[in-house]
Amino acid sequence: MRQTIPILGLSLLALAVTPAVRGEGGSSAPSVPSTRPQTPQEMAAEVYNQGLRHRDKAWKLEEKAQAASAAERAKLEEKIRKQYENAAEEFEKATRFNPRMYQAYSDLGYVLRKLGSYQDSLAAYDRALALEPGYPQAIEYRAEAYLGLNRLEDAKQSYMQLFRGAREQADLLMAAMKRWVEERRSEPAGVDAQTLEAFAGWVAEREQMAAQTAKGSKSSW
Amino acid sequence: MSAARRQAGRLLPPACLLLLLPLAATPAERGDDPPFEWRLPPGFPAPLVPPDNPMTAAKVELGRHLFYDRRLSGNGTQACASCHRQELAFTDGRARALGSTGEVHPRSAMSLANAAYNASLTWADPRLNRLEDQALVPMFNREPVELGLAGRKREILARFAADPDYVRRFRAAFPGDRRPVTLRNLTRALAAFQRTLLSGGSAYDRLLFFDDRSALSAAARRGLDLFFSPRLGCSDCHSGFNLSGPVVHQAAPKVPLAFHNTGLYNLGGRGLYPGRDPGLAQVTGRRRDTGRFRAPTLRNIALTAPYMHDGSVATLGEVLDHYAAGGRTLHAGPYAGDGSRSPYKSPRVGGFELSSRDKDDLLAFLASLTDHGFVTDARFADPFGGSQ
Numbered sequence: 373m374r375q376t377i378p379i380l381g382l383s384l385l386a387l388a389v390t391p392a393v394r395g396e397g398g399s400s401a402p403s404v405p406s407t408r409p410q411t412p413q414e415m416a417a418e419v420y421n422q423g424l425r426h427r428d429k430a431w432k433l434e435e436k437a438q439a440a441s442a443a444e445r446a447k448l449e450e451k452i453r454k455q456y457e458n459a460a461e462e463f464e465k466a467t468r469f470n471p472r473m474y475q476a477y478s479d480l481g482y483v484l485r486k487l488g489s490y491q492d493s494l495a496a497y498d499r500a501l502a503l504e505p506g507y508p509q510a511i512e513y514r515a516e517a518y519l520g521l522n523r524l525e526d527a528k529q530s531y532m533q534l535f536r537g538a539r540e541q542a543d544l545l546m547a548a549m550k551r552w553v554e555e556r557r558s559e560p561a562g563v564d565a566q567t568l569e570a571f572a573g574w575v576a577e578r579e580q581m582a583a584q585t586a587k588g589s590k591s592s593w
Numbered sequence: 594m595s596a597a598r599r600q601a602g603r604l605l606p607p608a609c610l611l612l613l614l615p616l617a618a619t620p621a622e623r624g625d626d627p628p629f630e631w632r633l634p635p636g637f638p639a640p641l642v643p644p645d646n647p648m649t650a651a652k653v654e655l656g657r658h659l660f661y662d663r664r665l666s667g668n669g670t671q672a673c674a675s676c677h678r679q680e681l682a683f684t685d686g687r688a689r690a691l692g693s694t695g696e697v698h699p700r701s702a703m704s705l706a707n708a709a710y711n712a713s714l715t716w717a718d719p720r721l722n723r724l725e726d727q728a729l730v731p732m733f734n735r736e737p738v739e740l741g742l743a744g745r746k747r748e749i750l751a752r753f754a755a756d757p758d759y760v761r762r763f764r765a766a767f768p769g770d771r772r773p774v775t776l777r778n779l780t781r782a783l784a785a786f787q788r789t790l791l792s793g794g795s796a797y798d799r800l801l802f803f804d805d806r807s808a809l810s811a812a813a814r815r816g817l818d819l820f821f822s823p824r825l826g827c828s829d830c831h832s833g834f835n836l837s838g839p840v841v842h843q844a845a846p847k848v849p850l851a852f853h854n855t856g857l858y859n860l861g862g863r864g865l866y867p868g869r870d871p872g873l874a875q876v877t878g879r880r881r882d883t884g885r886f887r888a889p890t891l892r893n894i895a896l897t898a899p900y901m902h903d904g905s906v907a908t909l910g911e912v913l914d915h916y917a918a919g920g921r922t923l924h925a926g927p928y929a930g931d932g933s934r935s936p937y938k939s940p941r942v943g944g945f946e947l948s949s950r951d952k953d954d955l956l957a958f959l960a961s962l963t964d965h966g967f968v969t970d971a972r973f974a975d976p977f978g979g980s981q
Contacts, residue, residue, distance in 0.1 A: 528804070536635040536802050581801055584821045585636075585834050 392530065416470035421478070423462030427483060429462045430455035457485045467499075476504035478510040485517045493517045508538035512545045519552045522563055524571050531578065539586070631651075634793020636721025636802040636834060638793040638842035640709035646725060646781045648788065648971060651765040656786025658762060658818040659779060661975045664752045665732070666693040667741030673731070674975065676702040678740075682893035686902025696737035699870040701904040704897050706967065712839040712848050716886045716902045719850050722841075725785035750774055763828065792892050792967040793834070799959070809961050819951055827916075829941050830888040836962065837890035849874055852885035853939045856920020856932035857901055864937040867928050872902065883937045894959045896968065909959055910961050913952050919944025 410418070428454050437448040463480035466473055481496030497514035500507055515530035529551065534542035553572045556563050623951045629648035631639065642648055658663055660673045671693035683705035685691075690698040700716050713719050714727040721727050731739035731961035741748055753759040754774040766782055795941055797817070799808035809817065820827045830853055833840055839848045852873045866872060866884045873885035886902045900906040906915060915921045920933030933944065947955075958972040967973070 505681075532802070532804050578804075580821075584828060585801065 386393050391528060411486060412469045413473075416476065418475050419462045419469065420466040420473065420479075423459045423466065423483075424477060426455045426462060427458035427479065430459065430483075430486070453487065456483045460487065466469060473505055474500040474510070477503065481510065481517065482513045482521050485513065490521045490593075494521075498504040500509050506537065508534060508541040511538070512541040515545050516548050519548060522561070523557060524567070528571075528574065535578075535582065539582075542582065546575070547577055550579070624687070631789075632791075634791055634798065634802075635934045636792050636798070637791065638812060638834075638844055640788055640791075641841050641843055642788065643723060643725065646784060648785055649766065650915040651762070652782050653786040653789050654786075655759075655762040655766040656782035656784070657973070658759070658976050659753075659783055660786055662975055665740060665742075667738075667743075667745050667749075667932065668693055671740060673740075676731075679970075679973055679975070680896075681963075682706050682792070682896045683866075684967055686898070688899050690739070692734075692737050692739040692923075693741045694738045698737050698739065699868055700902050704893060705787055705790050706892050706964075707835050707837070707840075708790060709788040710840040711837070711844055711877070711887075712841045713850050713912055716850055718876055719852070719873070720876065724787050725780045728780040728783045745777055748780045752777070752778060753779070763923055780811035790967075790973055794966045795892065796961040796963075798964070810957055812954045812957040813961045814958075816954035816956070817961075819955055820958055825916075825945050826941055826943075833893050836892060838888035843933050848968055850887075852882070852887055854886075854935065854937045855915070855942050856884075856935050856938040857899075857905065857915070858884060858923075858928055859920070859930035859932045859935040859938075860928060862930065862934070864935040867903075870903070873957050881937060884935065885937075885939075891959065892962050893964055894969065895963050905972070910952065910957055913947060913955055916942060917945055917947040917952075 433448050433452045433455065437445045437452065440448055447562045452487045460480060460483045460554040463483065466476035467480065470476070477500035481493045481500060484490075484493035484496060494514060496515050497510050497517065501514070502508040504510070511530050511534055515527045515534075518524075518530065527545075529548065531542060531545050534545055549571075553568065553575060556568050557572075560568070608749055627650075629650065631648075635641065646652075646782070655909075660677075663669050663672045663675075665672055675693075676685045676687075676690045678685055681704075685702045687702070689700060692698060692700040701933070703716065708714070708724060714721045714724065715730065721730070732742040734740075735743050753763070760774065763771075763778060763782075767773040769780050770778065793802075796808040796813070799805040807896060830838075831837055841848055854864075854880045860867065864883050869875075873882035874880060876882075890933045894900075895909065898908060900909070900912050906912050906921075918933055920931070920935060920938055922931045922933065923929045931939065
């Protein structure tokens with residue numbers, strides 16, 4: 373998702389009510405007058421946006437890799453990794469400029485997970501949620517990190533929290549949990565069969581309940 | 594990367610948002626009143642609130658007082674709460690409601706639980722979708738007389754204007770109004786109170802939203818599966834978080850409406866309904882809308898007997914028998930007829946096999962929809978302690 377933050381808009385953002393307002397990706401930000409030094413928030417936004425650009429490049433390369441041959445995929449994975457590393461660097465810079473920028477912590481957590489640094493990823497998510505409790509993107513991303521670490525009870529609790537308050541993210545996590553089950557069925561990675569199938573049963577049941585409550589009444593008028 | 598992730602989070606740039614703020618500001622929104630605390634049940638979306646009636650605590654409290662005040666009837670014998678009793682999930686336990694002058698309404702008083710979410714109001718009026726407007730119906734109806742206020746508007750308002758406590762409450766609810774004791778403000782306060790009547794604390798909710806595996810008995814779990822099964826099709830009409838017909842909320846302010854003929858009557862074999870109540874057809878004038886009514890919420894359904902628009906089905910067990918048969922057959926009497934053969938019956942009411950155990954399981958599930966906290970919550974209770 374595009375979450376670029378216009379640099380000038382950040383000065384106005386300090387006056388705005390909601391902390392979660394972001395500019396749409398691709399919208400041009402007015403240039404900062406050269407006589408005025410950038411504020412820390414502006415610098416944070418600038419590097420954060422850079423981080424998002426690296427992340428988006430990684431996503432595009434991942435899509436390309438899905439259709440690539442084995443040899444090409446190996447090269448692309450190296451490029452993907454590089455983009456995520458660059459993104460991580462920018463997000464870390466953003467948090468140094470603005471230690472309260474929960475979006476940067478959340479996206480840092482995401483890219484660290486993609487790089488396989490699950491514990492560091494969790495620490496970043498925890499920081500994001502300490503700053504913005506209930507931030508659904510961070511909860512969902514963190515839950516995917518829990519799955520990577522086979523922390524299934526934590527993933528379940530995260531799902532229930534999202535189910536209560538952020539159904540869109542709950543649906544994304546449901547999809548991630550289903551993918552995790554399929555991956556573990558072919559490659560257990562230390563998860564015993566009983567635990568796996570118990571979790572799979574829980575996921576199936578919760579998916580059914582989600583479908584039951586998502587459905588609207590069928591119109592007959 | 595999924596399309597859902599890529600498309601999420603498209604928001605206005607900050608500058609545009611700031612331009613919009615002054616246009617949207619009401620006194621409440623400008624911060625003259627603190628933001629209203631909804632205390633939404635977990636998993637429930639934020640209700641839709643019309644811009645001309647923002648929620649405030651003072652307004653809700655005024656509405657609660659008015660709701661229970663018998664001075665809101667012409668002869669001073671009834672209040673809204675007379676037909677909408679909290680202990681019965683805001684219904685009255687009668688087949689058909691009784692007005693202040695003794696006239697019997699053709700229809701049953703509907704539960705007000707989660708009325709804030711109803712896409713349309715009353716049993717069968719697609720035109721009525723604002724609680725502010727619906728409040729006028731029982732007040733001014735002449736056929737039948739309900740609260741009996743027709744022609745007595747000034748008199749009723751004078752009652753409240755003469756009460757210093759109400760004057761204070763109206764002023765607090767509508768600051769800035771030079772003369773706040775008006776009919777418009779009265780209905781706005783009633784609507785605000787009704788919007789707070791949110792019920793989402795049943796055993797089913799504990800399972801659904803908190804994954805409490807002990808919340809439902811084994812029978813109720815089986816009943817839940819039956820309820821949502823395609824074979825029975827209950828959830829075709831009673832669906833979503835409110836187990837009802839279509840709902841509106843902040844994220845879904847407009848939805849298609851739905852009304853259903855469940856095969857309750859089939860007078861003369863021509864699909865007719867008794868008396869002067871053909872349901873939706875009364876509004877549309879279309880014969881094919883005969884017998885169509887809104888599917889109400891099933892939350893607290895175990896408390897709201899008797900059932901259907903005219904209270905003609907006494908128990909939940911009989912309701913299940915009705916649907917299992919694909920419609921009701923009345924063998925004798927003025928309303929005799931085989932509802933399952935009504936030409937206007939919804940094709941969704943096709944009947945199904947229902948064993949004795951299935952029936953018990955469904956009843957157990959329906960009982961699990963009772964929110965005991967809702968029917969005893971002091972926030973919704975009679976502020977006069979029954980004395981007014």
